[in-house]
Amino acid sequence: MSLWLAALAMDRHRLAHDSESDGKPLVLITHTAHGPRIEAVSRAGGEAGARVGMMLSDARALCPQILTAPYDPAGDRALLEQLAVWALRWGPWTALDPPDGLLVDVTEVPHLFGGEARLMADVAACFARRGLGIRAALAPTAGAAWALSHFGRAGAILDTGESIVSRLADLPVAALRLDDEVASVLKRLGIKHIGQLAGVEEGIDGKNSGRDALQRRFRNRRSPAANPLVRLDQLLGRIPEPLLPVVPVDLPLVQRRLMEPIRHRSLLDRIVADLAEDMARELEGRGEGARRLELGFWRVDGVVTVRRLELAAPTREAAHISRLFNGKLDDIDAGFGIEMVRLRASWSEPLALAQGDFEAAAERHGTSLAACIDRLTARLGEGAVTRPVPFASHLPERAQRWQRPLAPEPASQETFDFHSRPLKMLEKPEKIAVLYATPDGYPQRFRWRGTVHDVARVEGPERIAPEWWRERGSTRLRDYYRIEDRQGRRYWIYRCGLIGDGRGSDAAGAAPDWFLQGLCA
CATH class of the missing domain: 3.30.1490.100 (DNA polymerase, Y-family, little finger domain)
Incomplete structure (x- = not known):
C-alpha cells in the first residue's frame, strides 16, 4: 500500500499554527543564492498562480498579498517518521518514501479489516481525523502502488489477478519513479506512457529486440531511477525491490x-x-x-x-x-x-x-x-585514543589498521609475518634518489631528505607482489632491502618495478623508482 501525503508540508504548518492562514494564499519558502524560492503552496496560493519551484518575486507579481512562512524539511521528515510508526496498525512493517510518502506491507492483512475496500476506507478516515490529506493505493508491488497513488485514481485497488501493464498502460512514464532527465529522454524517443515502454520492450517479433536497444542506451545508468528497464521490472514484480523498514526504537x-x-x-x-x-x-x-x-x-x-x-x-x-x-x-x-x-x-x-x-x-x-x-x-576528543590492530595484507603499509581501544579484533583477520619488520614505519613511503646502483641491483649511494648516504651492508631482496584483487595488473613488483650506511644507521628501502617489466605508467625499459619505508634498529 502506497500512501502519498502530497500536501505534507502545508498540512504540518496548518496544524502547528492552528489554521491561522486558512483561506489565504500561503507559500513555504527557502532562501537560495538567487532569492527566496517556493517549496510548498497552499490551495489558495495555487489558485492565485503560485507554483512549487517558482521564485517568490514572480509569485508576488501575480499575487501581491501572498503570505510566506519558512520551509522546514527536517520537521517534515520527523513527522513522516512518526507517521511511519503510526501506520504499523495496517501492516507488519512500513518504509519511508521520501520526501512525502510511505509504503506499508499489507500482505494477508485486508481480511482483518473486512476486505481491501474497508482497509482503504479506514486509512482515509484515520488520516482525515489527524487533519492530513492523503492519496492511497493498493497493488501487488511497491512500484505499481506508487504509480497508482501518484498518477491514478485516489483509493485505487489493483487485484492480484489483474494485469499490471493493462491497468497502468495509460499512466505517464514518470509513474515509474524515473529521474526527470530520463523521463525527458524517453519522451524524445516517443515513449510517453508505460504501455508504450512495455510494447517497445517486447519488440515487434517478440525477441526482446526493443529491450536490447533500451538496455544499450541506459547500460551505464546504475541507479534504478535512471534506468527505465529496472523500474519496469520492479513494477511488474520481475525483480525484487529492497526496502528499508522503519523500526521504532524506544531510547532510554x-x-x-x-x-x-x-x-x-x-x-x-x-x-x-x-x-x-x-x-x-x-x-x-x-x-x-x-x-x-x-x-x-x-x-x-x-x-x-x-x-x-x-x-x-x-x-x-x-x-x-x-x-x-x-x-x-x-x-x-x-x-x-x-x-x-x-x-x-x-x-x-x-x-x-x-x-x-x-x-x-x-x-x-x-x-x-x-x-x-x-x-x-x-x-x-573522540578520535584521539585508538590502537593498532593487525590486518590481513602482506603489503607493509596495509598490515595494520586503527580502531577504538576496547573494540574486539576481527576474528577472521590473519597476519602475515614471513619476515621481521622495522620497528619504525613511515606514515607514507618517501621517495629517494639513487645516485649509483651496483650490478646486483641495490643502491650503493642514495639521497634522502637532502643527505647523501653511502651503503656499507645490504640484506635482501624480499620480493612482495601487489594485491591483484585490489590493484590493477599494471602495478609493479617491490624488492625490499635492509641496508646500513657508513655511520651505522639502518634503513628499509625497496625498488618499485624492474627494468623492462612493461608495468606502471612509464614505458617499458624505464628505470624503477626507489622508496624508503622504515627505520631499522
Whole structure:
C-alpha cells in the first residue's frame, strides 16, 4: 500500500499554527543564492498562480498579498517518521518514501479489516481525523502502488489477478519513479506512457529486440531511477525491490523539570548525578549498558545546549557517568536559569548482570582500563585514543589498521609475518634518489631528505607482489632491502618495478623508482 501525503508540508504548518492562514494564499519558502524560492503552496496560493519551484518575486507579481512562512524539511521528515510508526496498525512493517510518502506491507492483512475496500476506507478516515490529506493505493508491488497513488485514481485497488501493464498502460512514464532527465529522454524517443515502454520492450517479433536497444542506451545508468528497464521490472514484480523498514526504537531517557530555574554549578552537578542514577536504573531494567549519552539543558529563554559523551565499553555506573560529564560542564552558560535537564542514551548495548570482579573493583578505585580510556577520550576528543590492530595484507603499509581501544579484533583477520619488520614505519613511503646502483641491483649511494648516504651492508631482496584483487595488473613488483650506511644507521628501502617489466605508467625499459619505508634498529 502506497500512501502519498502530497500536501505534507502545508498540512504540518496548518496544524502547528492552528489554521491561522486558512483561506489565504500561503507559500513555504527557502532562501537560495538567487532569492527566496517556493517549496510548498497552499490551495489558495495555487489558485492565485503560485507554483512549487517558482521564485517568490514572480509569485508576488501575480499575487501581491501572498503570505510566506519558512520551509522546514527536517520537521517534515520527523513527522513522516512518526507517521511511519503510526501506520504499523495496517501492516507488519512500513518504509519511508521520501520526501512525502510511505509504503506499508499489507500482505494477508485486508481480511482483518473486512476486505481491501474497508482497509482503504479506514486509512482515509484515520488520516482525515489527524487533519492530513492523503492519496492511497493498493497493488501487488511497491512500484505499481506508487504509480497508482501518484498518477491514478485516489483509493485505487489493483487485484492480484489483474494485469499490471493493462491497468497502468495509460499512466505517464514518470509513474515509474524515473529521474526527470530520463523521463525527458524517453519522451524524445516517443515513449510517453508505460504501455508504450512495455510494447517497445517486447519488440515487434517478440525477441526482446526493443529491450536490447533500451538496455544499450541506459547500460551505464546504475541507479534504478535512471534506468527505465529496472523500474519496469520492479513494477511488474520481475525483480525484487529492497526496502528499508522503519523500526521504532524506544531510547532510554530520564529528565528533571525544575520548580525553579538554577544557575549555580553545584546544583547542576547534583542534578546530573541524580540523572545518572536514574539512567543506571533504567539501563539495568533493560539489561543494557550505555555507549553514547546526550545531556541536554533547556534554558528559560528557549536556548538548548547539548553535551555528548561516547564510552569505550557499555556501562551503567552512575558515578562513572557523572564524573565524565563533570568535565564537559565548565563552559555551560546558564543565562537566566536552566529549567529542565534531560539525559538520553542514544546508543546502548546488551550488558548482563555479572558478579563483581577485579575489573569492577579497579573501576571503583579509578584504575580500570575502560574508565581510563573514557577519561582520556572525554579530555582529548573522540578520535584521539585508538590502537593498532593487525590486518590481513602482506603489503607493509596495509598490515595494520586503527580502531577504538576496547573494540574486539576481527576474528577472521590473519597476519602475515614471513619476515621481521622495522620497528619504525613511515606514515607514507618517501621517495629517494639513487645516485649509483651496483650490478646486483641495490643502491650503493642514495639521497634522502637532502643527505647523501653511502651503503656499507645490504640484506635482501624480499620480493612482495601487489594485491591483484585490489590493484590493477599494471602495478609493479617491490624488492625490499635492509641496508646500513657508513655511520651505522639502518634503513628499509625497496625498488618499485624492474627494468623492462612493461608495468606502471612509464614505458617499458624505464628505470624503477626507489622508496624508503622504515627505520631499522
